[in-house]
Amino acid sequence: TPILLSSHNPDILYMGSNFLHRSMNQGKTWEKISGDLTNGGKEGNVAFGTITTLSESTLQFGLLYAGTDDGNIQVSKDGGVSWQLISGNLPQNLWVSRVVASAHKKERVYTTLNGYRNDNFESYVFVSEDFGAHWTPISSGVTQAVNVLVEDTANENILYVGTDNGLFISIDQGATWQNFSCGMPKVAIHDLKIQSRVKDLLVGTHGRAIYKVGISKIQELTTAILAKKIHVFSMSDRIKSERWGKKSYAWEEAN
Numbered sequence: 001t002p003i004l005l006s007s008h009n010p011d012i013l014y015m016g017s018n019f020l021h022r023s024m025n026q027g028k029t030w031e032k033i034s035g036d037l038t039n040g041g042k043e044g045n046v047a048f049g050t051i052t053t054l055s056e057s058t059l060q061f062g063l064l065y066a067g068t069d070d071g072n073i074q075v076s077k078d079g080g081v082s083w084q085l086i087s088g089n090l091p092q093n094l095w096v097s098r099v100v101a102s103a104h105k106k107e108r109v110y111t112t113l114n115g116y117r118n119d120n121f122e123s124y125v126f127v128s129e130d131f132g133a134h135w136t137p138i139s140s141g142v143t144q145a146v147n148v149l150v151e152d153t154a155n156e157n158i159l160y161v162g163t164d165n166g167l168f169i170s171i172d173q174g175a176t177w178q179n180f181s182c183g184m185p186k187v188a189i190h191d192l193k194i195q196s197r198v199k200d201l202l203v204g205t206h207g208r209a210i211y212k213v214g215i216s217k218i219q220e221l222t223t224a225i226l227a228k229k230i231h232v233f234s235m236s237d238r239i240k241s242e243r244w245g246k247k248s249y250a251w252e253e254a255n
Contacts, residue, residue, distance in 0.1 A: 004054040008061045016051025020066055020080060033080030038068045055109075057101040065109060065132075067096025073111055075132050086132030091115075091124060098149045104156035107131055116145040116164060125149060125161060127174060138174025150192040150201075154219040160201060162189025167203060171221050184211055 006012035013023040018041065020034040041049030048069045057063035062079030066072075071094050073087035087096075094113040102108035109132055113124035123146050125139035139146070144165040152158035159170045166181035167189055184203070191204035199216040217233050225231050 002051060002054045004056060006056055006061075007058045008056075014054055014056065014064070016054055016066060018050050018068075020051065020054070020064070022080065034066070034074075034076070034083055037066050037074050037083065038072060039070045042070060053096055053099050055099050055101040057106060058103045059101075059106040063101065063106070065099040065101055067099040067111065069095045071096065071113070073099055073132060075109075077131070084132075086128075087111075090126060090135055093118075094120070094124065097147050100149055100151060102151055102156070103153065104151070105129070110149050110151065110159070111135075112146040112149045112161065114145045114147060121145050121164070123163065125174060138170075139177075140175075141170075141177035142168050147188065147190050148192050150194060152215070152219060153194050153196045154199075155221065158218060158221070160192055162192050162203065164188045167192075169218075171218070171226070183213075184208075 002016045004014040006014070011024060011026050013027050015021045018036050018038045019032045020037065021030045022033045023030045037051060038049040050069055051066050052069045053067040055065045062077065064076045064080060066074050071087060071092050072085060073096055074083045075086050076083045091113060094115045095117060096111060097114040098112045100110040102110065107130050109128050111126050115122060121144060123139040123142040123144060125137070125142060125146055126135040127138050128135050142161060142163060144163040146161050146163050148162040150160050157171055157173050159174055160180065161168050166179060166186050167184065168177045169180035170177045185208050187208040188206035189203055190206055193202045195202065199214060199219065201213050201215045203211040205211070220233065
């Protein structure tokens, strides 16, 4: 069940079932702000038809996205008063593993789809520049089913995705990808979070612990830097003692 704390007001919570629910008072009371956003529920060994992922734009209050485990992605631009299905031209009947409203451009939204529960291990990553009206695939170079995507908080060109077989990074908005799993086992990654203040990427895996990597230098990558043969990054963030280079004791000089 996805639960989302509003970035605009810490008293506001969103929670998904097959409906989207909202609390304006830290969870004391709730109201439904949507109809059934799924295709109506499916019977089986594990019945499904629920919301799996939520995202709220940090650039516009009331701009909400919801994705379901039966392939629907819907957007509301008015805080849940009305909803529009925006996944009609995407591959159908897949688990929407993430929908992510961009923090850099109001109209931009990302989504990842996952079909491994039906033995479909293709990689599905898409971006839209118009609130989901049109989608562009950006998964070339990613292998295995995709579970999670996060947009870099400082550099809009950098994306990270977690798959069932490791972590991948793109430094050109998804045009190309490369493996970013050095030092990690090849395991399923189910969650990613950027700690903006200290510039760390936190990686949550399936049963193989949590990993952390510093991304401050990656965030500095620009087209100009990438065009250089060599680039020296600043060392302004080097941690050292205030007493660095000073004598701790007044030893006499040797004779």
